[in-house]
Amino acid sequence: MISRLPLLSAAQCDEIVATLDRLNWADGLAPGKLYRERVKGNKEIAYQMSPQTAPADELIKHINDAIMGSSHIRTRMFPKSMVNPRFNLYCDGGFYGPHADSAFLGDNRRQVRTDYSMTLFLTEPDSYGGGELRLTYPSGEEMRLKEPKGTLLFYPSGVMHEVLPVTAGRRIAFVGWVESHIQSQQERDLLTEITTLCDDMMADESLALTEFHTRALNVKHNLYRMWWKGQ
Ligand SMILES: [Fe+2]
Secondary structure (H helix, E strand, O other): OOEEEEOOOHHHHHHHHHHHHOOOOEEOOOOOHHHHHHOEEOEEEEOOOOHHHHHHHHHHHHHHHHHHOOHHHHOOOOEEEEEEEEEEEEOOOOEEEEEOOOOEEEOOOOEEEOOEEEEEEOOOHHHOEEOOEEEEOOOOOEEEEOOOOOEEEEEEOOOEEEEOOEEEOOEEEEEEEEEEOOOOHHHHHHHHHHHHHHHHHHHOOOOOOOHHHHHHHHHHHHHHHHHOOOO
């Protein structure tokens, strides 16, 4: 399931980009020179990358709070923790070729399973050429996504994806990976459906807290009891 929601205002995005413009971008993190040449040709500012990029850490904390505080996200991703948050910049032909995200990210002390990959667009789609996020499914079906600034897009990390070369302008985005409390996509989809069903019933005065609503709530809570992993 691909999901999108407006997370930040245009003004908030402009403020973030203005802060990033005062910092130094590094070559995107890659496992070796060959990978950088063939697969990943972008720039990044990562969380706690260096004392010089410290202002970005505050921005990342705010974005993390906005993501974790969103009820839309809580009822779809069931986020447990986020890992490797960073800003990235694509310009002058910058690209990230077709790749598979690692199943686990983190460091020696803490590894996080990547259930969802997120992209928060921070520059307007018509301000740069190319730069579509392309998802390719095993069936061969593909999607090309280029969202308005402030929009957060999240998709299952197991889908092959890439960022097409940016031929003009600058594509700046925030990216991060999330481990979900619910490992199975099918279970997540069912929990989303029963949760939104219960919420919709609560919002309808003729249905709210009737016996039917209460029974639906009971099913919902029992499914959470069965499938929820971790605190
Ligand atoms: Fe990726």
